[in-house]
Amino acid sequence: MPNAATQPLFDCARELGIGFYLGFAELTIEGGVTHRFNTSILVDKAGRILGKYRKVHLPGHAEHEPWRPLQNLEKRYFEVGNLGFPVFRAFGGIVGMAICNDRRWPETYRVMGLQGVEMVLLGYNTPVHNPPSPEHDNLAHFHNELVMQAGAYQNGCWVVGVAKAGSEDGVRQIGNSIIVAPSGEIVAACPTEGDELAIARCDLDLTLSYKNTTFNFAKHRQPQAYGLIVERAGAIPPPLE
C-alpha cells in the first residue's frame, strides 16, 4: 500500500490534508510463506502509513455450507491477525483500529484501552440477515450500537464505526455508521441505507472525564481476578454435582 488502485485515494487525501483508515484484503509473504489477512491501515494527512492492524476475530465458518442463503467464509480465506491490537500516536492523540466482528468483543477495546487509546476506528460489512441466528436480525442495529457504546464508555474513548450500507452481491447490509463519544453517547450517525457522510468534532480531551474517574484502570482494575480471560478460549461449565 498504496498500490495502483489506491494511489488516487492517497493523493486526494494528501492534497486535502485528510488522514484516513482503510481496510483491505492483505496478501503477504513472510518467512517464505504466503499469508492472507483482513487488514486495515492508518494513514496521516500527509499520506504516510502510520500503522497496520490485522483482524483478530474472524466470524463465520471455514467450509461452504449449502444450507446458508449467504456464506461467511472469513475463517476459510483469512488467518487470525498476528499483530495484536496495537495503538499509534496519530492526529494529536492515541488511535487504534478494529475490523467488523472485532467490535462485538470487549477484549478488543480493553487491550487498546490498556494502551491509552483515545479513538478506535473500525469498519464493518454486516448483513441484515445472519443465517445461524435469524432471531437476532431485528436486533442488528441495537447490537451494533450496544457494543460500540459499551466499548467507548468502558474505556473512555471515541469509537468511529463506519458501515457498508445498501446491498452488495444481493446481500442487504445494516449500515448504521455511528460516532460514539467517551460517554457512550452517539453523537453522529447515518440513518439511511444510502451513501452518507457523518461528521463530528471529536475532542480527545473528553476521554479524561472517564479515564481519570470511573475508569481509572490503575486504581480500580484487578487483573489477578481475570485469569480465565487468557487461560481458556471456550467456556467450561462447572462440574455437575
Added chain:
Amino acid sequence: MPNAATQPLFDCARELGIGFYLGFAELTIEGGVTHRFNTSILVDKAGRILGKYRKVHLPGHAEHEPWRPLQNLEKRYFEVGNLGFPVFRAFGGIVGMAICNDRRWPETYRVMGLQGVEMVLLGYNTPVHNPPSPEHDNLAHFHNELVMQAGAYQNGCWVVGVAKAGSEDGVRQIGNSIIVAPSGEIVAACPTEGDELAIARCDLDLTLSYKNTTFNFAKHRQPQAYGLIVERAGAIPPPLE
C-alpha cells in the same frame, strides 16, 4: 449467615420456596487475621447457601476527602474480594454474582461467561451524584443499563440488576433495577424511585441462541491477543516519538 437479623428472611423464603441473593458486609477471621469484604450469597429455595462472592471492584477512595459532599469509602473499609468470580449450579442452571461497581467492568461478565454463566445476579447502591464527575450524573441510568445490556449480550446470559432506590442518609440513589435478556434487551424494569417488584420469566435456554452462534467462545475468541488484560492494571500509553 444466617444470623439472628437475617434468619427471618431465610425462614420466609424457605416457607415460600423462593431462592435469593443477599448482599452484606462480611467480617471474617481467616488464618488468624480479621478481614472485611463486601459480600453476597446465593441461597436456594430450601434456604441453603449455595455460594459466596466477594466484591472485586471496589470504587471510591481510601481516605476521607472533605471536598466531597458525600464519601465513597469502600476502599477504606473493605478488602478486594479473594474468591474471583465463581459460578454455581443453581435453580436448574449456572448462576453467578456481582456487586454494584463490578457491573461496569466487562471482565466481570467475561470471567463468568467463560464458566458458562446463564444468569448473573447483582445489586447496587448508586448515588445520582458522583462528586468527581458531576458531568456524568445525567447519564447515570444510561450507563447503568448500557453495561448490563452489553454484559448480557456479549456473554449470552441473563443479568438481574437490583437497585437501592430512594434516598439513604440524604443521598439520592438512581434506582433503575432492570432484568436483561441474553439478547441485551431489557425485559423488566422499575421505573420509579419507590419500592417496586419487577418480575420476568427467565428462560435459561434463551442463552443458547447467543452462546452457540455469535458468542461461541471456543470458535471465535483469541486469548493469545488478550495478554494485556491480565498483564497490567493501569493504562500505559505508547512512547512519545
